Amino acid sequence: MSAVWKHFTLETPKSKTATCNVCKAVVQRGGSTAATFNTTNLIKHLKKHHTTEHQDFIAARQNDERSRQETLLESFQKQGKLPHDNVKAKGITEKLLNFIVLDDQPLSVVENEGFRSLVEHLQPRYNLPSRKYLSETALPELYHRVSGKLADKLRGVTSLSFTTDIWTSDVCPMSLISLTVHWVKPDTYSLCSAVLQVKQCRGSHNRATIAASITDSLNHWEIPLENVHVILRDNASNMKAAMEDMAVPSLGCLAHSLQLVVHEGLMSQRSVSDALANSRKIVGHFKHSQLAQSRLEDLQREMQGAGATTTSARLVQDVQTRWNSSFYMIKSLLKEKRTLCAYAADHNLPATLSANEWCLLEKTVTVLEPFEELTRKISCATSTAADVIPSVTVLKRLLTIEEDNDSGIKTMKSTLLQAVSRRFSSIESEPLYAVATLVDARYKDSGETARMAKDLLTQELEKVQQAVLRESADEAEPAEKVPCIEAGLSSTSKSSFSSLYDRILEEHDEPAASTQTAVIQMQMYLKEPTITEKDSPFQYWANNHARFPLLGAVAAKFLSAPSTSVESERLFSTASNIVDEKRNRLTAERAEMLIFLKKNLPKFK
Structure with missing residues (x-):
């Protein structure tokens, strides 16, 4: 008991106030319940109003602390390392594994000198586990715990949608096929998604291999084929054929179809494709030359003015397999048009854009703006199959509108409309x-x-x-059979016609x-x-x-x-961060666990 109670009296043990024995003042004990009461207000009262009593209290408290000496066992335990089964040690190990999984850290981080020094400083008694323990024990345990929670969430859901894709590593001979699951909670109608499995895809990526991999994943999670509402996949022939072999509904990825449509439109008009080719050469020049980039940044600051505080804008390099990257490249060039023209006046460039080409790029951006907006819309996590028909309808109507400034891009615009109509001809049916x-x-x-x-x-x-x-x-109990009596006659007295008529009505x-x-x-x-x-x-x-x-x-x-199927593609952005140059010897099994946990751990902790 605190020494302060020598100077205060309680009316009852649960009283919210205490009475000072010196001045009879009533002082609040703090907190609202007996579990939260404290002596802070009482000590402050003594310090402020009764100096002598406060000094007595301080002396008594110090005597109490000196009188309690640590036992030899307690002293030894404070110096030794925490055992692995200690609650605190287990908690630190779990947080360490979360750090490795969520931040794409290698399992060998526990062997790094700087990291070991940091942990030693934060908790000297914690014994860092070995890389082998994390890899062979802690990681599989966490994987099985999270997968068990995901299985509980999926249990009872009768309609599941999936996305799938195949990824091949650039740093090691490893191919992975993904399967992500999407469902709507029947009670709250919230949209949920999770990585179901990331599995090594060995051998040729033909229809049989893909179908077998996806079927094995569904069987592993005990998901019958009749619960598969649809599988979203790319437009490759091997994927289409695999879904047909599995006899499950499947749809092509809308984003992939848009990529093909825009690529077809951009390549249809020679003047536009030439302007794009020159744009790539210009951007590539600044990407590969540090001197050219420095000169461009100096010009940007000079043209912004002496008092400008904004950072220099970087030109965007496009990737031809992503049409929207070409859109962003054109926009970055148009934004720096004046700066680039000034640069070309004093320095050599591998290509230059004429006034007509600048005009074509501006018109191209205007035409592609709806495609870019649609791509962002359908790539968000809440986009559903319901967005497809309305979005394509809007695209068709926009492309049929003739503008006065369409000169120079009429062929491209017409090709885009034809491509949209052809590639999405069957969506409404x-x-x-x-x-x-x-x-x-x-x-x-x-x-x-x-x-x-x-x-x-x-x-x-x-x-x-x-x-x-x-x-x-099925849930109702079978009713007791009662002889049918009608107008004093048993059911056997009814004619065969009447009996059959009653049965048909039923x-x-x-x-x-x-x-x-x-x-x-x-x-x-x-x-x-x-x-x-x-x-x-x-x-x-x-x-x-x-x-x-x-x-x-x-x-x-x-x-x-x-x-x-964007969710599966995003998944492999994570895979490329996990299977990188520093971890190119990572086994497929460990890579699967790390990718699975990276995506699912925040949702199913």
Whole structure:
């Protein structure tokens, strides 16, 4: 007990105030409950009003501290290292592994002299685990714990969408095939995603190898093929064929299709492609020459003015497999047009842009602006298959509008329109796109094929209704059979015609009610106004699924599908950071665990 209580009295042990024995003042004990009471206010009262008593308290407290001596065991334990099974040591090891996984650190970081010195300074009693322990024990344990939590989340979800892609390392002979899963929580209607598996893809990347790898991953996670709503993949023939062999629905990546469309449009007009080629030469010159870059930065600062504080803008080098990088390259050149012209007046460049080419680049940026905006929209985490049909419709209409300043790019614009129409000719008849658009409250039946979409939606609603009826029938107890008595006659007295007629009515009773319920819900839903484009369709269904339970179930299924396979491509950006020059001997098994944990650990801690 604190020595301060020599100078204070409590009315009851749970009193919120204490009475000073010297001046009889009532002092608050601090806190709101007995568990949070403290003596701070009491000590301050003595120090402020009763100096002699405060000095007595200080002396008594010091005597109490000196009187309690550490035991020999306590003293020894403070000097020794923490055992591996110690709670504190386990916590530090877990945080160390999180640091390695989330920050793309090599497992050998525990052998680095600087890192060991840092840990020794922060916690001298902690014994750093070896690289072998982290690799063979701690990492697999964390992997199995996180994968178990993910399996619990997926259990009971009957409609799952997937994205897949293949990545080949530049620093070692390793190819990985990814499978990411997307689903909508049935209770909160929030969109969820996770890396399901990153698996080594050995041998040729043919249809059989891809199909076998994805099937093995699904079997590993105990996901039946009937729960696969759709798999988003690239447009390569081997991927298409693999999905056909698996007999699962699949769709091409919208971003890949846009890449092909824009590439076709840019290459269709010689003057535009020549301007792009010259642009690449100019940007490449500054990327490969430090002297040229320094001169350009000096010119930028000079033209900005003496008092300018903004940093010099860097030119963007494009990657021909990413059309939007060409868009950003052109924009960076247009932004530095005056500076580049001034540079060309005093220094040599491998290529120059004429006034006509500058004008063509400006017009090209204007035409490609909607494509860039659409690419950003469909690449976000909340984009779904419902965005495809409305986005393509908007693109077509924009490309059909003739502008006065189209001279010089008419061929490119016309080719873009033809490419969009050709490559997306079947999207409105694709059931996955049509139904997804209809159940998205931002779009509903605004498409040109609304009637077909409504028929498809009605079929999906009937499937949900039948599943609900089957579940209800399975859960209900069988009714006791009672002889049918009608007008004093037993059921055996009825004619065969009457008995068959009654049986036919019974057969069609529930499906008729099912269809009627489904149609009524759909009509009520479609009559309501659409929400704005900025509103979330998931939030809409979270608020309205109780009103439209059948539609809500269909929405959870169809809105789980993304519009692109971007998630898998982003995954391999992580893979290139993990399997790099410093870790080119990393085994495929360890790489799979590190990639899996990098993406899933923040979600399933």
